[in-house]
Amino acid sequence: RRELPDGAARPSAALFKQLVVTALRELHGEVGAALPVDVLTYEEKTMSAILRVISSGFVKLWSALTLLGFYQNRRCAFRVLQTSPFLLALSGNSRELVLD
Amino acid sequence: TPRPPRRYVLCEVLVEEPRCRQGIEERALGLAVRDAVARAHGDFGLAACCVSFTVKYLNAYTGAVLLRCRRDAHRLLCSALPLVRLLESRGQRYPCALRTLHVGGTIRSCQKFLIQYNRRQLLMLLQNCTNEEERQAIQQSVLSCSLTEEPSQSGDEEDDDDTE
Numbered sequence: 536r537r538e539l540p541d542g543a544a545r546p547s548a549a550l551f552k553q554l555v556v557t558a559l560r561e562l563h564g565e566v567g568a569a570l571p572v573d574v575l576t577y578e579e580k581t582m583s584a585i586l587r588v589i590s591s592g593f594v595k596l597w598s599a600l601t602l603l604g605f606y607q608n609r610r611c612a613f614r615v616l617q618t619s620p621f622l623l624a625l626s627g628n629s630r631e632l633v634l635d
Numbered sequence: 636t637p638r639p640p641r642r643y644v645l646c647e648v649l650v651e652e653p654r655c656r657q658g659i660e661e662r663a664l665g666l667a668v669r670d671a672v673a674r675a676h677g678d679f680g681l682a683a684c685c686v687s688f689t690v691k692y693l694n695a696y697t698g699a700v701l702l703r704c705r706r707d708a709h710r711l712l713c714s715a716l717p718l719v720r721l722l723e724s725r726g727q728r729y730p731c732a733l734r735t736l737h738v739g740g741t742i743r744s745c746q747k748f749l750i751q752y753n754r755r756q757l758l759m760l761l762q763n764c765t766n767e768e769e770r771q772a773i774q775q776s777v778l779s780c781s782l783t784e785e786p787s788q789s790g791d792e793e794d795d796d797d798t799e
Contacts, residue, residue: 564677566714598679 548577551584555596558603558613563595570595575622583616585625593618639687640706644713645737645745648698650722650729656698658724661690664700667719668712668733675715683708684715691742697753700733701745709738 546554552574560568573587588596600613617625648664650656669688673681684704692701704712713735722731737748754777761773 560677562677562679564673564675564680566675566680567677 545579545582547579548574548584551577551582554603554606554611555586555600557606558599559595562599562602567595567599572596585622587622590620641687641703641740642706642709642712643691643739643742643745644702644704644709644716644735645739645749646700646702646716647734647736648700648722649732649734650698652729655722655724655727655729657695659693659695659722660724661693663723664693665690667722668702668716671718672712672715675718676711680708680711680715684712688712699736699749701742706740713738 552572555572555574556568559570559572563570570588570592572592575585575587577584586596597615597618600615603613604610619625648656648659665688668690669681669685672684676684686705686708688702688704690700691703692699694700702712716733716735719733720730721728723729736752737745739745739748757773757777761770761777764770764773
């Protein structure tokens with residue numbers, strides 16, 4: 536999920552993908568930017584998305600998202616909520632699980 | 636005291652006009668390689684390669700270059716070498732290419748390879764040269780470098796007579 540502190544215009548799905556690729560390019564160069572990353576879902580309201588990447592590129596992607604601080608002179612941050620090799624596991628977040 | 640693990644990459648600089656090659660400086664080449672690594676592998680690659688990156692040896696006549704990097708980063712460095720396209724020397728930019736000849740762990744292994752490589756190049760030039768004077772000159776060089784077996788001499792000969 537992406538956080539913008541100044542509440543400016545929310546990015547579209549294409550712009551979100553552009554952000555991810557830019558982050559990869561800054562940290563890992565052209566090789567990183569060529570990593571095939573898919574945005575499976577994107578919610579503009581919460582600015583959260585599910586990304587898919589090959590497992591050999593997982594470390595590169597997460598490190599690039601963590602270290603992206605600025606985009607076009609605006610401060611921003613990525614927060615990684617959940618990672619899993621299975622898509623179904625992302626439907627429930629065990630961190631927010633409430634046991635009754 | 637433990638030595639940091641290093642890798643030495645031996646490459647050959649190819650330029651279109653042999654005249655430009657003589658003006659190459661180590662610093663310019665080092666900057667060009669660093670820039671290529673930064674473009675190819677980003678901030679992470681630049682930092683990983685350039686911790687102990689130097690141009691250890693440069694022979695402007697034959698185009699032999701010896702680069703040093705950390706052992707973990709030699710793959711990043713070698714994969715970024717084909718991206719070196721322009722070289723700046725004396726305020727002018729020349730198109731160039733870097734061909735990797737040998738990757739070794741010590742300078743000595745690269746030197747041995749360079750000696751054998753130069754010997755083979757001389758023999759090939761002898762076969763391919765068309766002029767009788769050039770043939771004489773090359774035969775002289777071959778004879779002079781195969782008589783004495785000095786390990787300190789790296790066997791580099793000037794091949795500015797022959798043009799491709």
